[in-house]
Amino acid sequence: MTDEAGEERPDAWWRNAVIYQIYPRSFADGDGDGVGDLAGVRQRLDHLASLGVDALWFTPWYPSPMADGGYDVADYRGVDPLFGTLAEAEELIEEARRRGLRTIVDVVPNHVSRDHPWFRAALAAPPGSAERALFHFRPGRGPDGRLPPNNWVSEFGGPAWTRVTGPDGSPGEWYLHLFAPEQPDLNWADPRVRAEHEAVLRFWLDRGVAGIRVDSATLLTKDPALPDLVPGRTPDPHPYADRDDLHEIYRCWRRIADSYPGERLLVGEMWLSDPARLARYLSGDELHTAFNFSFLQSPWDAERIRACIDATLESHEAVGAPPTWVLCNHDVTRTVTRYGRADTSFDFAGKRHAVPSDLALGTRRARAACLLTLALPGSLYLYQGEELGLYEVEDLPADRLRDPMHVRSGGTDPGRDGCRVPMPWSGTAPPFGFAPDGTNPWLPQPAGWASLTVAAQDGAPDSMLTLYRSALALRRAATTRAGTPAGASALRWIPAPTGVLAFGWGDGLLCVVNLTPRRPVPLPGGHTVLLASAPVDDGTLGPDTAAWLRAGGDDEPPSVVT
Ligand code: GLC
Numbered sequence: 001m002t003d004e005a006g007e008e009r010p011d012a013w014w015r016n017a018v019i020y021q022i023y024p025r026s027f028a029d030g031d032g033d034g035v036g037d038l039a040g041v042r043q044r045l046d047h048l049a050s051l052g053v054d055a056l057w058f059t060p061w062y063p064s065p066m067a068d069g070g071y072d073v074a075d076y077r078g079v080d081p082l083f084g085t086l087a088e089a090e091e092l093i094e095e096a097r098r099r100g101l102r103t104i105v106d107v108v109p110n111h112v113s114r115d116h117p118w119f120r121a122a123l124a125a126p127p128g129s130a131e132r133a134l135f136h137f138r139p140g141r142g143p144d145g146r147l148p149p150n151n152w153v154s155e156f157g158g159p160a161w162t163r164v165t166g167p168d169g170s171p172g173e174w175y176l177h178l179f180a181p182e183q184p185d186l187n188w189a190d191p192r193v194r195a196e197h198e199a200v201l202r203f204w205l206d207r208g209v210a211g212i213r214v215d216s217a218t219l220l221t222k223d224p225a226l227p228d229l230v231p232g233r234t235p236d237p238h239p240y241a242d243r244d245d246l247h248e249i250y251r252c253w254r255r256i257a258d259s260y261p262g263e264r265l266l267v268g269e270m271w272l273s274d275p276a277r278l279a280r281y282l283s284g285d286e287l288h289t290a291f292n293f294s295f296l297q298s299p300w301d302a303e304r305i306r307a308c309i310d311a312t313l314e315s316h317e318a319v320g321a322p323p324t325w326v327l328c329n330h331d332v333t334r335t336v337t338r339y340g341r342a343d344t345s346f347d348f349a350g351k352r353h354a355v356p357s358d359l360a361l362g363t364r365r366a367r368a369a370c371l372l373t374l375a376l377p378g379s380l381y382l383y384q385g386e387e388l389g390l391y392e393v394e395d396l397p398a399d400r401l402r403d404p405m406h407v408r409s410g411g412t413d414p415g416r417d418g419c420r421v422p423m424p425w426s427g428t429a430p431p432f433g434f435a436p437d438g439t440n441p442w443l444p445q446p447a448g449w450a451s452l453t454v455a456a457q458d459g460a461p462d463s464m465l466t467l468y469r470s471a472l473a474l475r476r477a478a479t480t481r482a483g484t485p486a487g488a489s490a491l492r493w494i495p496a497p498t499g500v501l502a503f504g505w506g507d508g509l510l511c512v513v514n515l516t517p518r519r520p521v522p523l524p525g526g527h528t529v530l531l532a533s534a535p536v537d538d539g540t541l542g543p544d545t546a547a548w549l550r551a552g553g554d555d556e557p558p559s560v561v562t
Contacts, residue, residue, distance in 0.1 A: 014211065014265040014288055015322040016479050017054040017379045018472060019104065023330045024061050024083050025069065025442065026422040027384055029435035034442050036422060036434070038084035038092050044425070045099055047454060051387060051465075052472035055102035057213055057267075059330055061089060065115050067182035068404050069330070069420070071215060072113035076200040093208050102210030104265065109197050110216040111183040119184050123164060127173050134193060135184050136176035136222065137164075148174055151228045152240070155179050157408040176226070178219055178240065180404040188220045194249065201256050211265030212257070214287065218242045218270050220249065242270075242277055250286035257288075267291065267324070275315035282321035289379060292324045296332060300344040300365050300544075302499045302515040309376065313491065316378070323378035327369055328386055334419045337392035339365035353414045354394065363389050364544045367467055367533035368513055371546035372501065374471045375511035377490035382468075385423055388452050389464035392418040393443070400443055421445055426455035470531055474548065478506030496560040497521060500541075512560055513546040524560055526552040 030039025125131035148161035340362025406415025425433030457463035499516035
């Protein structure tokens, strides 16, 4: 990052930060009601500091009826009593800061909760009113307006429209919700919506947060004509995704972020398959970074992963933005489970119940993926429990499932509860230190997590936690020595056989990953092994194994040969 005088800015922390995602409901329960909260997070800051991450991203903690895990916000300036109070959030931000951990909050600009005062007022007001203009209300089509205004489908299944009833019980207008009916979409063409969100950004930036994650960041603006979609065809421009008028909104947000000291980050949640379209938001005066979901969707395949890395680096380098890397989050199947399946890619549409997974294989690959991702230039997101190698819980009792993605699919989609099961901290039986003994966590934890608790893994040489701690410490040392290796030029591919990825990174370091299912490959000579995801004592890298090496002073360019 350079300033106006062209000087390198030393404080662009977000260019190579490791950011840990906290799903507050499932991190740690401080008050014993079975639901995680801010008191729980404050008790567990040691874990986060000792892990060696740079920042914490909290999924929404605002007052909410929790129809979508808090992504249905009723008040953007508060904290839900389930999680604590605003004062506690302020204390948490400060305590984390004292431990060198920055805080990122999640802002949800596309929609509000049905309980948000604006929506309540809109329901109470007549068609055509200023209150309704904050949302997308329309009369229905067909006889008596019985049919939705257009054919858009909700991201969670079913129509993207719900009809309201008037005070006398008669059917009235319909309102748009790209997600659940409990999440009415805001009308971003209305200046009051823009002004309110600008004020919300300032509210949290004033409280010392280092960044904002922008939820559903490509969906805010809509074609005012709300045209039907033609099945099987992706229109250009799309009526509600990645529209050109979004850029001006983010330019304004960037000016707000930049008016605060200390490089406040804006990171967009953007599911865009075209890296060039994604990069348009990252060209310097809009968002700083965006989640790179194409990496998370890539199967465990050397060619595909390398192609994704190259496309990501190239598109980001073109606009001077650092890439990000993410393997898992609160919306997708946990990495260990995904990598243990026959199909190791991720796709929301393809999620089904009971797809077999070899968890030992998945864990082996997740360990290798840890070293692969932490060696890549740019910044990285870790989802709580990834550092423990938690797997997706796929046998949750049906009556405990909460996720609207499951419920609205009529049960065919398993939903996202399986990756949101409360963290295991200690002990040999649930609630595994997540909550005081005797407490029933909001989702049941598998008994098999006894060996995956933080306490069980702490200091154990072969544990996932030890691997993450060691890798994060080495990465930090390497990036400090080499400055901020954020761009494509920080990664140098090295010749390697099919199925093997090898690249130089940091200051004289080498990362070699063997993604082949059966074939061991010899490690290059003249190197010292710094860290490996599985034993490499015989000088070979086994299948689904990665290692970090340091050059031993040999001037020969390294290569991996069979
Ligand atoms: C984002 C969130 C997801 C939520 C959705 C609607 O995709 O990550 O959890 O359901 O937005 O707000």
